[in-house]
Amino acid sequence: MGSTDPSPDFTDLNGNGVLDPYEDPGLTPEERADDLLGRLSLAEKVGLMFHTVIEPGPGGELLDTPGRISKSPTREVVGVKHLTHFNVHALGTAREAARWNNAIQRLARTTPHGVPVTISTDPRHAFTENSGVSFTAGAFSQWPESLGLAALGDPEAVRRFADIARREYLAVGIRAALHPQVDLATEPRWGRQAQTFGSSAERAARYVAAYLDGFQGAELGPGSVACTTKHFPGGGPQKDGEDAHFPYGREQVYPGGRFEEHLAPFRAAIARGTAAIMPYYGMPVGLELGGEPVEEVGFGYNRRIVTGLLRDELGYDGVVVTDWELVNDNVVGDRVLPARAWGVEHLDPRGRMLKVLEAGCDQFGGEECVDLLLDLVRSGEVGEARIDVSARRLLLVKFRLGLFDDPFVDEDAAEEVVGAAEFVRAGREAQSRSVTVLENRGGLLPLTGRRRVYAEGLTAEAAARLGEVVPDPASADLAVVRLNAPYEHRDDLFLEAWFHQGSLDFPPGLVSRLARVAAAAPLVLDVTLDRPAVLTPLAELASALVVDYGTSDEALVDALTGVTPPEGRLPFEIPRSMAAVRASREDVPDDTANPLYPAGHGLGGSLPA
Template identity: 55%
Template structure:
C-alpha cells in the first residue's frame, strides 16, 4: 500500500506527515534520529504525548478490516483509540491470515497518517511460533512456522539455532507489520511449580544468558534498524522465584521470595540481554519480599527500575509495564482486577504517578491517556517528565524506520509467513528438542527405536498419523505395544479470568488418572511421551514405562519419528525432574537444581 503523503523536495522523497506541504525536520530521513526526535517533540501537544505512554491490545477482523468494537475487553474501537485517544502502540492477539493481516496493518497505518502529526503505529506481539497444546496459544499461532517452546530450545542448547529461529521469526513478523516482540523471557525456572516455565530457557542462568542473547540478536540484528524487530525482554528482575510457585497474574501469587539469598543469580540472563542490546524491558507483576526494596510490584518499584535497571545497569531504553497494572478489565461477565500489588489502596491517578516516578515509560494493556493529561494540568505531574519517556518511545519508532515507510506488501506477507523452509526448520527443531529419559530392556534389546509395522495402541495421538508408522489397533489387548502422549499434570483452576490457562499447583498426576495410566503400562509395553511445560513428578510412570520421552512442543509426526528411529533423540533436560512433591516443597524457589534426590537431573538425556 502506498502512502498518500509521499512528497519530493530538495532531492529527497519523504512523507508529509503533518500535511503542511513542506519538508519538516522530523520528516527528513537524512537527519540524525535525535534531531528528528527533538523537532517532533516540540510540535506535540500534551494529549499527543500522553497517548504515546499507553500500549494496549487491538483486534482485527478476519478479512483484514479494522475492528470497531463496543469497548469491552478485546473489542476496542480502533478509530477511537487512534484518532481520539491518540494511541499508537498496540499488541495483537488473535490474527488473520498473512495477507489480510498485512492489509489490516496497512489500513491501520493509513488511519494514523490522518492524525495531526501522522505518527506511525507500532505493533507488538507475544510469541507466535510455539507448537503448544495450551488453548491460550491458539490465539497466537496463525500460519507462522511452528517451533518448540523456548524451554525446548533450551533442551537443544544451541545458540546458533536460537539465533536462526529469531531471524526466521523476525522475517515473519516483519512481513505482517509486527515490530516489537513482547519476548524473550529471561526468567529462570528455579521454582518447578511456576506456570510459565515453558516460556523460559530453564533454570541454568548461564545457559539462559547465552540463549537470551542469541534470541535478541536474531530478532534485532547487531543494531536496531528498519529490518529489525525490537525485543521487549521480560520480566525484570526475574519472575521465577514465586512463593509456592503461584503466578502474580493473580492476587494469591503476588509475592516473589528469595529464601536462598539468590537474587543476583536471576539477573544473569538480563545482563546478557543488556549486552545484546535489547531495546525494551518489561518488569513483572510480582512484589519482592525479604529484599532491601519497597514491597510493591516491580512496575511501581523505584528501587528496581530507577535504581537497579537505570542506575546500576545504565539501561536507557523503553520500560513498559506488564499488562493491566492500573485499571480493572471486564472479560464477558467477569472482572480481571488490576495487578497493582502493594499499591491496591492507591487511586488510579496515584498509581500512574508512582509508576512514572519509578521510571516506567509506558503502561501495557491500558488506554487511559486522559488521566495523564489531567495530572499534568493539575500540576501534579511535570510535562517534562512525559518528554523523557516520549523521547525513548519515538527513538524506537525512528530507528525501526516507521516514520519513513511503515507499510508492508501483502503479497510478500503471503510468501514469507509459513514458507516451506521456515516450516521445515521449525519441525527439525521440534525433533531435536525431544529428550529420551528412559529406554527399557526387552528380550530383543532396547525398547526404542520401535519396529515399524507393529500392532500399536495409541492415546493422545492422531490415529491417522500413527498409521504411517504402525498398524493401529483399538485396544491394548490387541497390541504389541502402546504409545501414549501425556500433558504434565497441573491443578485445574478457573475461579478467576485467565486462571485456566495457567498450569500451576501439584506436579503429580491425581487419582484415578495415575492409576489408569499405570494400569495401561502394566498391561502392554508402553512408550510414554510427556509434554513438559513444567517439571512433573512421575517416578511410578518412569519406572513402569517401556520407554519415556519428553517434549516441549512437538507434533505427532515429530515424536513418532523419534520413537520409531527416523530421528535420533538429542535433547537434554533444561531443568530437574523432582522425585516427589515433598522434595518440591523443600526446594528454595530462588535456587536452581536443589531438589533432593531428583528423578532425573538437569542435563539428563539418553541417545540411541
C-alpha cells in the same frame, strides 16, 4: 526549520508541504525524535505512553467496535486517544494480517503528525494458547516453546529461530516482540516456565544474546523487530510457585539469597541492546539491596528496582514498559481480573499511575486511560518534562525501526514468507530434536518395523506411521501414549483457567490405568512439559519415557522412529515428589532433594542411528 522536499522518498506526514526534520530520512533518529517531540501536543505525547491490546476485524479490516478483550474501537484509540503501540491478539491468514497492518497504518497517517503505529505481539510460534501469555502458531511456522530451544543446548538454533520469526513478523507488519522471557525456572510449580530457557542463568544469558541477534540484529534498523526482554528482575522465584497475575501469587521471595543470579540474563540483554524491558508483577518480600530493604510493592511500581537498579546501576536507558493492567482492573464481559497493584492495592488508579511514573517506567501496558495522565499533567502532579523523557525514548524506537519512512507491507509477499516451507521444515526439525529421552529400557527406541499399535493422544495419521493401529492394548505389540503435564484447574478470575498452576502430581486414576496398558504391551510414554511434572510413578511403568516442550504428533513420531533423532537434554530437573518440591527454595535452581532426573539428563545422543 523545514524546506521543500528535494527527495522522491519524502512523505509529508503532517501535510504542511514542507520537509520537516522529523520527516527527513537523512537525519539521525535522535535528531528526528528531538524535532518531532517539540511539535507534538501533550495529548499526542501522552498517547505514546500507552500500549494496549488490539484486535483486527474480519478479513483484515479495522475493528470499529470493542473486541473480545480490546476495550475501544480502533478509530477511537488511534484518532482520539492518540495511541500508537498495540499488542495484537488474534490474527487470521498472513494476507489478512498484512492487510490489517496497512489499514491501521493508513489510519495513523491521518493523525496530526502521522505518527506510525508499532504492532507488538506475545510469542506466536509455538503451542501455548493463552491470551495472557502466548498464542499458537496459526499461519506462522511452528517451533517448540523456548524450553525446547533450551533443551537443544545450541545457541545457533535459538538465533536461527529468532531470525525466521523476525522475517515472518516483518512480513505482516509486526515490529515489536513482547519477548524473550528470560526468567529462570527455579520454582517447579510456577506456571510461566514454557516460554523461559529453563533454570540455568548461564544458559539463559547465552540464549538471550542469540535471540536478540536474530530479532534485532547488531542494532535496531528497518529490518529489525524490537524486543522487550522480560520480566525484570526475574519472575521465577514466586512464593509456592503461584503466578503473580493473581492476588494469591503476588509475593516473590529469595530464601536462598540468589537475587543476583536472576539478573544475569538481563545483564546480557542490556549488553546486546534490547529495545525494551518489562518488570514483572511480583512484589519482593524480605529483599535487601545494598544493605537496605526494598519496598514491598510490585516491581513496576518499585523505584529502587526500575530507577535505582535498572537505570542507575545497570545503565539501561531504553524503554521500560509495565506488564499489563497495573492501573485498572481488567474486566472482560462478566469476568474480572483485579489490577496487579500488589503492595499498592490501597491506592486509586490515579495514585497507582503516579507510582509507576515515579518508579521510572515509560509506558503503561494494557491501559488506555489517557485522560487520567493528561489530568495529572494539567494538575501539576506530573511535569510535562517527565512525559517528554518517556515520549522521546518511545519515538526513538519508531525512528530506528524505519516506521516513519515505510510502515506498510506487501500482502502477496506476506503470503509467501509466513509459513514458508523451509521455515515449517526448520520448526518441525527443532521440535523433533528437542524431544528428551529419559528412559529407554531394552533399547526400544528408535522404533523400527511395523507393529500392532495402541495409541492415545496421537492423530490417526501419526499413529499409522508406527504400524497397524488397534483399539485395545491387549491386542497390541506396542502402546504409545501422549500426556500433558498435570496441573490444578482453576477458573474464578479472568485468565486463570489458562494458567497451569498447583500440584505437579498425576492423578492416581491415570497412573492405575496406564499400569494396565503397560501390563498389556510395552509402553512408550511422552509427556508434554510446560513445567516439570512428578514422573516417578510413570517412569516405573514405561519401557520408553520421553518428554517434549511443544511437539506436533508428526514431529514426535519423527523423533521416536529416528527420522530426526531426539537430542534434548532437560532444561530443569524433574523432582521425585511434591514433598521435595515444597521443601525446595523458590530462587535456587534445581533445588529439590534427590531429583528423579537431574537438569541436563537425556539419552538421545546415545540412541543408535
